[in-house]
Amino acid sequence: MSLKVGNLIYRGKAKDIYETDDPKKVIVKFRDSITAGDGEKKDEIELKGFYNSLISAKLFEVLEDAGVKTQYIKLITPGYMLSKRLKMIPLEIITRNIAAGSLVRRFPFKPGEEFKLPIVQMDYKSDEYKDPMLNDDIAIAFGLVNKEELKFIRKTTLKINEVLLDFLKSKGILLPDFKIEYGYDPDGNIVLGDEISPDTCRYWDIETCDVLDKDLFRKGETGVIKAYKKVASMILDKNDKKKWNVEI
Ligand code: TMP
Ligand code: ASP
Numbered sequence: 001m002s003l004k005v006g007n008l009i010y011r012g013k014a015k016d017i018y019e020t021d022d023p024k025k026v027i028v029k030f031r032d033s034i035t036a037g038d039g040e041k042k043d044e045i046e047l048k049g050f051y052n053s054l055i056s057a058k059l060f061e062v063l064e065d066a067g068v069k070t071q072y073i074k075l076i077t078p079g080y081m082l083s084k085r086l087k088m089i090p091l092e093i094i095t096r097n098i099a100a101g102s103l104v105r106r107f108p109f110k111p112g113e114e115f116k117l118p119i120v121q122m123d124y125k126s127d128e129y130k131d132p133m134l135n136d137d138i139a140i141a142f143g144l145v146n147k148e149e150l151k152f153i154r155k156t157t158l159k160i161n162e163v164l165l166d167f168l169k170s171k172g173i174l175l176p177d178f179k180i181e182y183g184y185d186p187d188g189n190i191v192l193g194d195e196i197s198p199d200t201c202r203y204w205d206i207e208t209c210d211v212l213d214k215d216l217f218r219k220g221e222t223g224v225i226k227a228y229k230k231v232a233s234m235i236l237d238k239n240d241k242k243k244w245n246v247e248i
Helices: 048-065 102-105 135-144 147-170 225-233 238-241
Strands: 008-011 015-019 025-030 032-038 041-044 073-076 081-085 091-098 114-124 173-184 189-193 201-205
Touching: 015 102, 025 048, 048 081, 048 147, 048 225, 091 147, 114 135, 114 147, 135 147, 147 173, 147 189, 173 225
Parallel strands: none
Antiparallel strands: 008 015, 015 025, 025 081, 032 041, 073 081, 091 114, 091 173, 173 189, 173 201
16 A cells, blocks of 8 residues: 655654655554563564554544544554644553552552552653653643643543453453543544553563563563464454454
8 A cells, every 4th residue: 555654753662753745644653673671672572563553443442432632533544543632741650550660669468459440640751851740730830731731631541440350341351441642633632642552561461461561572582472462362353364464
């Protein structure tokens, strides 16, 4: 298929953003680059971008169907997503359902402990400052968002958590935690942006408890791409595979 990609606007650690003919739309290219520790550990894993774009597209579609506004327009072809152009807010909004990762390193939670109510946490997205945890007052003092916007972000994030938990559970996947980012769309509305993939979420197989996400890479284990492929094969249905012309 012919794909018209304009100038590169932004190069992130795992994705590139390109202009299109329409100033309100961009093409997001999912790369095979994988990093951890704020970019200190790096590698290239063949097909990672392919699977992450499929997983993100599917989850954005599930969220849009549930009434959550996102930047997603369509997956042009695996690896390339047409999206609304956003002005990103440099906040990493992390939601936690089960204790894992930095939470159990920093606080006396038991690994695997399930929370009665989800925890929503905010980090400042900055490799330079090493993504420090923020609270509402710090985010507002920075001028990153106002109080109303924070309220909207929290409410939307809790809804996203519910939708993703239900959907993934129906596909045999547990969602201990995930990170999302928001931005302003061309009309000034805050919408969900970035990606929702095994790079940015913890996914555990409900049956086997196998880790199916970037923790494998963070911990130097093998089977990273096998895990990403498994997530794609678990969440895509027959119609998705036909629509995106993939066999997984
Ligand atoms: P953490 O337990 O390391 O704080 O990670 C919480 C969640 O956020 C986990 O699902 C992975 C995701 N995450 C990112 O997407 N980017 C990051 O830079 C970090 C540290 C975590
Ligand atoms: N996203 C961060 C990085 O790419 C860290 C992580 O996900 O563990 O360096």
